[in-house]
Amino acid sequence: MKNNVSHLKLKLSIKSLVILAITTVPMFATSADDAKTKEVKPQEPVAAQQADGPSYRNEASFPKIASGKWTGPKLADGQPDISGHWSNTIANHNNFTDPQGGIPNDPAPRRTPLGKREDRAPSRVSDPADGQVPFQPWALEEVKKFQVGFHNPTEPKFIEPLARCAPGGVPKSFYWHGYEIAQYPGYVLFVFNNGTRIIHLDGKPHLPEKIKLWNADSRGHWEGNTLVVDVKNHNGKALFGRSGEFISENGTIQEKYIFSNDGKRYNYEAVFTDPTVYTRPFTVTIPARLWTYEDKPNGWHFEARLAKHAGKEPIVEREERICAENNGGFGLGARK
Amino acid sequence: MNSNLGKRQRAFSTLILGALISASLVSVAADENITPAAQEKKSAAKPVETTPPAQTRRPREKSFPKIPTGKWTGPRLADGQPDVSGFWSNTIGNHGNLTDPQGGVIGEARRTPLGPREQRAPSRVSDPADGQFPFQPWALAKVKEFQIGFHNPTYPGHVEPNARCAPGGVPKSLYWHGYDVLQYPDYVVFVFDNGSRIIHLDENKPHLPEKLKLWNGDSRGHWEGNTLVVDVKNHNGKALFGRSGEFISENGTIQEKYIFANDGTRYNYEGTFTDPTVYTRPFTITIPAIKYTRAEETDGWNLEARWAKHAGKTQILEHDERICHENNGGFGLGSAQK
Numbered sequence: 001m002k003n004n005v006s007h008l009k010l011k012l013s014i015k016s017l018v019i020l021a022i023t024t025v026p027m028f029a030t031s032a033d034d035a036k037t038k039e040v041k042p043q044e045p046v047a048a049q050q051a052d053g054p055s056y057r058n059e060a061s062f063p064k065i066a067s068g069k070w071t072g073p074k075l076a077d078g079q080p081d082i083s084g085h086w087s088n089t090i091a092n093h094n095n096f097t098d099p100q101g102g103i104p105n106d107p108a109p110r111r112t113p114l115g116k117r118e119d120r121a122p123s124r125v126s127d128p129a130d131g132q133v134p135f136q137p138w139a140l141e142e143v144k145k146f147q148v149g150f151h152n153p154t155e156p157k158f159i160e161p162l163a164r165c166a167p168g169g170v171p172k173s174f175y176w177h178g179y180e181i182a183q184y185p186g187y188v189l190f191v192f193n194n195g196t197r198i199i200h201l202d203g204k205p206h207l208p209e210k211i212k213l214w215n216a217d218s219r220g221h222w223e224g225n226t227l228v229v230d231v232k233n234h235n236g237k238a239l240f241g242r243s244g245e246f247i248s249e250n251g252t253i254q255e256k257y258i259f260s261n262d263g264k265r266y267n268y269e270a271v272f273t274d275p276t277v278y279t280r281p282f283t284v285t286i287p288a289r290l291w292t293y294e295d296k297p298n299g300w301h302f303e304a305r306l307a308k309h310a311g312k313e314p315i316v317e318r319e320e321r322i323c324a325e326n327n328g329g330f331g332l333g334a335r336k
Numbered sequence: 337m338n339s340n341l342g343k344r345q346r347a348f349s350t351l352i353l354g355a356l357i358s359a360s361l362v363s364v365a366a367d368e369n370i371t372p373a374a375q376e377k378k379s380a381a382k383p384v385e386t387t388p389p390a391q392t393r394r395p396r397e398k399s400f401p402k403i404p405t406g407k408w409t410g411p412r413l414a415d416g417q418p419d420v421s422g423f424w425s426n427t428i429g430n431h432g433n434l435t436d437p438q439g440g441v442i443g444e445a446r447r448t449p450l451g452p453r454e455q456r457a458p459s460r461v462s463d464p465a466d467g468q469f470p471f472q473p474w475a476l477a478k479v480k481e482f483q484i485g486f487h488n489p490t491y492p493g494h495v496e497p498n499a500r501c502a503p504g505g506v507p508k509s510l511y512w513h514g515y516d517v518l519q520y521p522d523y524v525v526f527v528f529d530n531g532s533r534i535i536h537l538d539e540n541k542p543h544l545p546e547k548l549k550l551w552n553g554d555s556r557g558h559w560e561g562n563t564l565v566v567d568v569k570n571h572n573g574k575a576l577f578g579r580s581g582e583f584i585s586e587n588g589t590i591q592e593k594y595i596f597a598n599d600g601t602r603y604n605y606e607g608t609f610t611d612p613t614v615y616t617r618p619f620t621i622t623i624p625a626i627k628y629t630r631a632e633e634t635d636g637w638n639l640e641a642r643w644a645k646h647a648g649k650t651q652i653l654e655h656d657e658r659i660c661h662e663n664n665g666g667f668g669l670g671s672a673q674k
Contacts, residue, residue, distance in 0.1 A: 138670075139669070139670060142669040142670060143669065145669075146669055156665075156666030156667070157666065157667060157668060157669060159666075161667055163500075164499075164500040164501065164664070164667075165500065165501055165502075165661070166501075166661055166664070166667065167661060195661070213662055214661065214662060235662070235668075235671065236668050236670060236671035236672060237667035237668035237671050238667075238668070239668075239669070244669065246668065246669050246670065248670055248671070248672075249671070249672055276670070277670060324501070324502050324503060324531070324551065325550060325551060325572070327500070327502070328492075329492030329493065329495075330492070330493060330497055330500075330502065330574035330575075331493055331572075331573050331574035331575070331576075331583065332475070332478040332479065332481075332482055332493055332576070332581065332583055333474075333475065333478060333573060333583065333585055333613070333614065334493075334572065334573035334574045334585075334586070335573065335586060
């Protein structure tokens, strides 16, 4: 009897821990209505300098961008100048294969009917053609267990890593809040909401095999309008989203970031290879768009402000990372 | 039903283990009094390749000298501050137990008998004289609940905040791994293992607005001779003082004195905690600290640093990177890593 009571208590409590993931940072509406793309903003902006812009309406389709010459501006070191503030255009990390279809097994009722699959954005998996990750049976079973466990975690691995302020990993960081790309000679730097990823361009060899990292180890080079990156040394801890897909420590990713010559968009096309987890390589495609000082911040895709400074040129400044400060489920008498 | 529960218990023990392997750390469990060598063996995380072999840790002090406030006769920085920058660490124990710092985590089995209380370091609470926190009944009840729940969390508030890589808060960071003190004009910066704390010395800067609440609070200080005097507010109420579960609320304030010995080798922290939401009266916490100056003393806990490789000839002691997130466990569906 006593056990039953604790059991129930645990169920409830761990559910609140999952909710932490949702309140971790001001974020996109996560639940049933992804296709409607409501933006919610649980936190008041701190001393906001600009009014927040309207919700960004997620795309249900996006243009192909061809690899080819770069005709846009270049940096002094010869890199195409693609630095700035970027975000995905179709959805967040709720569902990898049906990005606008809501979290798998979400117990929360949908506010609007789901409608037809073809009215929603395609799977993040662009090859194979069925849009499914070609999992080995053991891995598919783990993912299915996660899709149940996520809603009522009974093991630490079912807890949303973001609830513990862990880095998003590859590729989740590309569809978890907007991010900044900064460029330096020899480096491209991604400043994500949780964690930072460095692409080394200088021909340095990969890290030793035994060093495994959330954002892995990236070595890249430019081919015209395309940043080509080889990714290894994943730690196997990251999940691709709330649908639980993952790559193991042995996996590699061949990434192409293909930038349109007007500098306003890029498509991420990456081949994931991992004989430990998958039966064959597959391709993930993620569309992204640029945000500039002319856009208003909107609490998810674009979390930046115009910097106060003496000069006249507009400087767009990313908001501070606040995952640890903003996170909940702590304390014995704390208000939140 | 029972077997399910057992599974959960194991699962959440694992989550707590995340805290233990968050960073290479001193033996946290029951046996604070075991030998330093044995403590090394228990260190859960494997050091990275470049870590110098861990040296025998300095033995934990059971008592420590009082340092009087007074004049500073040691070296000064260009801006007039006493030069106290460098690597520091507490001398008596970690955050296992606030009122009996060498007595082990409350509710954990011991391998060796504890022995008489007077053979161990005193309570972190130096006033009142009984060494106990003057909790209001509701808060004491919460703390007692935590001391049980910590070993098998059924509630997020009972999960060790370090397991989620949260900042330690005040005062826990001062006895959770060694830390780096940096000094700049108008600032003293504590670089802790999890999170940083800035003490603003600029008299013209007021405290943050009341509604901003932070893990490490908001600190405004000034130097009085050998003593850094700091006023701390704006706590977020989420931090715990240690594995014994004590805490201060969002309404609490702390008047801190960091009293440095004029030879620069030690300081004592004396902080008066005032919080009518949680406590029946103010109380004082005292934390002794010593300075580490040589990479050879790196021991995987009190000092985690190495001599920097650089072109010049001066020896530069460099703190290891923060690795809480990279080193943390309990993640992944097929991860070979812990």
